[in-house]
Amino acid sequence: MREFLTLAEIDQAVQAVRAKLTAQPTVGLVLGSGLGGLAERVENPVVIPYDAIPFWPQSTVPGHVGRLLCGSLFGAQVLVQQGRAHFYEGYSMAEVTLPVRVMKRLGIDTLILTNAAGAINPAYQPGEVMLITDHISLVGMTGFNPLRGPNLDEFGPRFPDMSQVYDRGLAELARTAAAGAGIRLHEGVYCGLSGPSFESPADLRFLRVIGADAVGMSTVPEAIVARHSGMRTLGLSGISNKANLDGNTLTTHEEVLEAGKMIVPKLETIIERVLRRLQVP
Ligand code: HPA
Numbered sequence: 497m498r499e500f501l502t503l504a505e506i507d508q509a510v511q512a513v514r515a516k517l518t519a520q521p522t523v524g525l526v527l528g529s530g531l532g533g534l535a536e537r538v539e540n541p542v543v544i545p546y547d548a549i550p551f552w553p554q555s556t557v558p559g560h561v562g563r564l565l566c567g568s569l570f571g572a573q574v575l576v577q578q579g580r581a582h583f584y585e586g587y588s589m590a591e592v593t594l595p596v597r598v599m600k601r602l603g604i605d606t607l608i609l610t611n612a613a614g615a616i617n618p619a620y621q622p623g624e625v626m627l628i629t630d631h632i633s634l635v636g637m638t639g640f641n642p643l644r645g646p647n648l649d650e651f652g653p654r655f656p657d658m659s660q661v662y663d664r665g666l667a668e669l670a671r672t673a674a675a676g677a678g679i680r681l682h683e684g685v686y687c688g689l690s691g692p693s694f695e696s697p698a699d700l701r702f703l704r705v706i707g708a709d710a711v712g713m714s715t716v717p718e719a720i721v722a723r724h725s726g727m728r729t730l731g732l733s734g735i736s737n738k739a740n741l742d743g744n745t746l747t748t749h750e751e752v753l754e755a756g757k758m759i760v761p762k763l764e765t766i767i768e769r770v771l772r773r774l775q776v777p
Contacts, residue, residue, distance in 0.1 A: 498588060506601060508551065516544050519573050520573060523774070527580075528610045528734070530736070532561050533757075535565050557585065569767075582691065607727050608666075610733075611686075614695070614711045615737065625679065628710075628732065631687065634687055640690070642718075663729055666770065673770050676769060684710060687706075688711075694740075700740065711739065715733075732766065735755070
């Protein structure tokens, strides 16, 4: 495990990816638990397994395939991360967020982050989608901010502003996309935890009090690193389960993957419409 990565090391990963690319990607897409099926829509993809890229964290979790695809998705040139690595797998924050930095160095300025999340907001149902309007970086606040360590000035400043992590223009495109397709799109605050254990009922009641609508084990570090380097980010959570605030039901990874089947077609529709819209000058 490498706690910090230097720019030279990040650029070794960039070189390995760039050497395989046949087109310049403009949008990065990270697919969360059970959502990897979206990658099947990429046309004529160049496929790069994670183990071919120096320093790249391997996915060890079922539901995360572990490869990069570069190709055309709904007319946009995309780089798709089919499966991500998580802090709970034992990776450092620098490793977990390396893919975002590689995307930035490859010239990608628009990032779409997806994840599976548990609903804390009682209005949310499994199978629905939430637009992330803001996040609570609980893991960052308690010491594991992905920007901890030597600042890489080439990406951004030591003390970056986080008042607008999720781009308002992209959020508006997602709203229009969902409304146009008749998809219910919630809007709320995603709270990122470390996992891998799911939350206790008391954890969940605490998260509700502090203003979280959905909870998960990813996305926040990537969004912070993207914001640091001036990328614009769209965050979409697939609601896979209702948080068990009263302690009377169990939460399982199988349930999360199962809900993904309902969520993928909705995310696909929203992302298709956003990508097409982005191509209109
Ligand atoms: N808690 C944390 N992470 C999750 C959940 C959850 O309930 N569902 C999917 N990812």
